[in-house]
Amino acid sequence: MAWRHSLRFRLAATYSLLALALIMLISLGVVSLLLSRMDQQFNARLNDRADTLAEAFANPGAGLGKTAGGANAYTMLIDGDGTVVAASPILRVFEKTRDPFGNQSRVNIGDTPVRAVRREAGAFGTLWVGLPEDDLVSARQSAISALLIALVCTPLILLVVGWWVGRRALAGLQGAANLADQIDPTRSLATLPLPAREDEVHRLLSAINRLLVRIEAGQAREKQLLGQIVHELGAPLTVLKASLRRAEQRTDDPEVRRAALVADELTFTTQDLMQLARGQLELKLAWHYIPARTLQERLERLVPGTDFMGDWTGGILCDPDRLTQAVRNLLANARRAAGPEGSVTLTLAETADHMTFTVRDSGPGLPPELGERIFEPFVSGAGSSGLGLSVSRQIAVMHGGGLSGGTHPQGGAEFVLTIPGAALGDED
Incomplete structure (x- = not known):
């Protein structure tokens, strides 16, 4: 039997597809939730840094003891005319120039993606605060890569496991099918052995055995009836043939000759029926x-x-x-x-x-x-x-x-x- 027609393969494939669909839905949900939480934490850090710096400019005494950023901080102070009056060391190239980013919330500084917010800094103007997104992008790419690897490897693993489980679970049914293939309909129909465990396979084989018993009983009745019919037809046909042969010899009538041929045809038909009723092994x-x-x-x-x-x-x-x-x-x-x-x-x-x-x-x-x-x-x-x-x-x-x-x-x-x-x- 071709592997694609195997019940084990279909069960394993169905099991793998269903499991893959469930794993895909759950994984997408988990990854989406994880990325959403990471994005929320990133925005919280950015807003907290921006609020701390803005409060320090608006109220110099309120920022004591709080850390707003280090050497890699992305901050710029922009006056009312839109000119950068001060910037962190990494953005020092933009001092004394017009605001380079405007109202953009995501910008690229060099090769680093940066997410930015703005805060009012009292009399000093507008404070621009950015936070690098490279760690967030790396985490997002890692999560998506892990999800893709899982979606590729999981179906293969599930198919192999499903095939193995299906083979063990359907071993009794496969053995019964092999025995059923060996049943010779011309012989006495033998019943199939039943497994020890009374599961669905046990019920199926029991039903097949009952069907085989009914088939054998029906075949026996049909053979008996057919044999009786042939026997009842044999004697009258023999007498009819002999009478027609004698009439043909006396009269040489073509109609009588034709009737004799029909009688011969019926005789051979009854012989064929008898052969069919007896079967090859009984002859x-x-x-x-x-x-x-x-x-x-x-x-x-x-x-x-x-x-x-x-x-x-x-x-x-x-x-x-x-x-x-x-x-x-x-x-x-x-x-x-x-x-x-x-x-x-x-x-x-x-x-x-x-x-x-x-x-x-x-x-x-x-x-x-x-x-x-x-x-x-x-x-x-x-x-x-x-x-x-x-x-x-x-x-x-x-x-x-x-x-x-x-x-x-x-x-x-x-x-x-x-x-x-x-x-x-x-x-x-």
Whole structure:
């Protein structure tokens, strides 16, 4: 199963996405709150410094014992005409010049971002006070970088952890799925082992086991009913066939001959139904070594108008009745597809290992949309019961061979049935 279709992967991915969304929201909230508090503290420090300096100018005695700034302080005293009359050492270049910053609250002095406020300084004019923002900018960048790293690494960590947790949590379900894959529907349906812990997996497997029991009981009833129907049809059909054969010999009436063919068709249909009811494992082959010509004669009687090609002088190791049924089904389908005026050919080819029966008709070919489904029971592309090809493939597999089919490049359907060759030596 592809990893993207795995339930563990989907659970881990869902868990990771939900956790990432929650972590992103919480982290954004925490970082926003942290940056907001840092900004508030910065503004408080700036306003406190500006208020202290302004009070010292307005009331010289009130500023005793308070520190307004050191050598790196950003302060300027601006008179009423907008001229800088005094400045801290770092801003000494602006003395005796016009106010360089006006009402800007954020300025750059050199490479340092500075946030500034203004205060009235009594008779001295206006006091401009700035505070460097480089520490605040560094803290903001560090917080954003940490958030981005967390958003990149967290999903990968959560995906790995979620995959591991999902693997352990769904181990019982995976084991049950592996066992369910091994169930052969042609055999008796075995129930799945239940885990010791009565959790959701236990409930699911219990429900599957109850379903398997019901399916097996239903299959048994269907087989029993089908077998009874076939048995009830067998005796009347046998009598009907014998009566029609005698009437055909006496009268040579084409309608009687046609009715006899229909009776043969019904007989083989009941045989197909019986094979379906019994199943492959309940059916045993009766092996015989027969001349190929014997099989040809039987098929000529069952499907008149067939052209036989290839080498029919050898011998075949098979169950004659079952192999006749398999090849006859192919020929009957071919005749039905080709119509009364069409051609049906059966070619026998023998190699050292296999015997190959190739049935080809002049009909329209197989419906391309059916594909391999043409061999499933009750699937038909020519208006038949849909059992013949399924039974023919089953018989071929029981002989150790196989059956394939398709549309011939030159038109018409072509089916190839293979069985192992006899490979008999002199002693055999």
